Amino acid sequence: MQVKTRAHKNTLFISLDGELDEFTAEYTRINLDQAMIQTRAAQIVIDLANLRFMDSTGIGVLIGRYKKMKDKNIPIYISNPSTQAERIFKMTGLYSIMPKVQGGVS
Amino acid sequence: MKTVINTIKLQIDAKSCNESFARTAVASFAAQLDPTIDEINDLKTAVSEAVTNCIVHSNSKTVLIEASLWRNDREEAVTKKPTKILTEKYQCGIAIAITDFGTGIANIEKALEPFYTTKPDQERSGMGFTVMQSFMDSLKVTHAKPSGTIVQMTKTFNNCAGA
Numbered sequence: 001m002q003v004k005t006r007a008h009k010n011t012l013f014i015s016l017d018g019e020l021d022e023f024t025a026e027y028t029r030i031n032l033d034q035a036m037i038q039t040r041a042a043q044i045v046i047d048l049a050n051l052r053f054m055d056s057t058g059i060g061v062l063i064g065r066y067k068k069m070k071d072k073n074i075p076i077y078i079s080n081p082s083t084q085a086e087r088i089f090k091m092t093g094l095y096s097i098m099p100k101v102q103g104g105v106s
Numbered sequence: 107m108k109t110v111i112n113t114i115k116l117q118i119d120a121k122s123c124n125e126s127f128a129r130t131a132v133a134s135f136a137a138q139l140d141p142t143i144d145e146i147n148d149l150k151t152a153v154s155e156a157v158t159n160c161i162v163h164s165n166s167k168t169v170l171i172e173a174s175l176w177r178n179d180r181e182e183a184v185t186k187k188p189t190k191i192l193t194e195k196y197q198c199g200i201a202i203a204i205t206d207f208g209t210g211i212a213n214i215e216k217a218l219e220p221f222y223t224t225k226p227d228q229e230r231s232g233m234g235f236t237v238m239q240s241f242m243d244s245l246k247v248t249h250a251k252p253s254g255t256i257v258q259m260t261k262t263f264n265n266c267a268g269a
Contacts, residue, residue: 022158023122029229053126055154059231084147084241091220091240092233 003031012041019053025061032065036074044069045101049080058085059092066097077101112138113174120161120169120206129153132173132202139175139198141263148241149200149261155234156204156257163224164208166254172203177266198266199243207254214247 001018014035020028036044046062048054062076069076076098081089089095114135118124129150136149153171160169177198211217218239223232239245242259250256 019126021122021125021154022161023125053129053150053154055151055158056231056233056237057158059233060229063231064229082147083144084151087240088151088233088237091236092231 001028003028003035005035007039007041010042012036012039012044013047014044015047015050017050020051020058020061021053021055022057025057029061029064032061033068036065036069039074042074044074044076045079045103046076046098047079048082048085051082051085054082054085054088056088056092059088059094062094062098079103108176108178110174110176114172116171116173118157118169118171120164120166120208122158122161124169125154125157125161128157128169128171132171132200135173136175136200136263139177139200139263139266142265145261145263152238152241152259152261153202153204155238156202156259159234159257160204160206160208160255162230164206164210164255166206166208168207170203170205170207172205174201175199176201196266197262199260199262201260202258204257204259205250205254207250210249210253211247211255214249218247 001016001020001024004015004017006013014032016028018024066076078089078098078100079102116131118128132153133146133150136146157169160166175198177196216222218235220236221232223230235245238259242261244260246258248256
């Protein structure tokens with residue numbers, strides 16, 4: 001798993017490259033927090049175009065980050081989910097707190 | 107009638123570093139039935155959920171993964187649907203049992219409820235079984251003997267012409 005960040009105008013783009021499961025969850029959590037806590041961006045977009053795998057462990061990671069950023073009033077958006085990730089997002093209602101947007105990091 | 111055409115039995119240490127291996131191994135095994143990419147990804151997700159449960163919750167040292175591939179008999183395809191025989195494709199699929207030998211689940215019915223988690227402080231979604239149910243055709247959770255949990259899942263693949 002690689003967590004890549006890029007700031008553009010008032011947006012922080014974060015790309016998750018690899019597989020997000022129980023094994024990589026802790027690493028992902030720490031690196032997302034590091035990128036998000038430092039940011040002065042008005043909004044965050046988490047791009048999943050290069051996320052080759054995600055299970056419901058990923059939902060826990062994302063909701064945890066949402067709670068932290070909510071305190072700072074910085075909204076988080078999701079872009080380019082896989083078919084399976086999209087189904088998990090829909091069944092958990094994740095899009096109601098992290099809406100899906102077009103576009104990504106590249 | 108369903109005929110089992112191939113089986114595997116895989117025992118792994120209950121370590122999260124084995125999760126990727128476990129789901130990829132089952133997916134590779136199923137690949138010989140030529141499922142679609144989406145079917146393979148559904149399978150990987152469901153296996154990952156079941157193995158995660160064993161690793162995070164069961165306190166078991168090992169996880170046993172058994173899988174069998176099946177297809178229906180030619181005779182059945184011919185006799186039961188004679189009018190469709192020219193377009194009828196063989197049905198085939200996979201049955202998986204994932205067993206741990208840990209503490210077991212006290213209340214299985216409760217564990218199957220969406221968003222139910224015994225570890226709410228650990229950023230867990232409580233959606234593992236719901237994902238398995240949604241991505242597979244069937245899910246059955248039972249107690250293992252003398253202790254532990256067995257998760258059984260099946261999935262039928264849509265296009266099995268090559269099987």
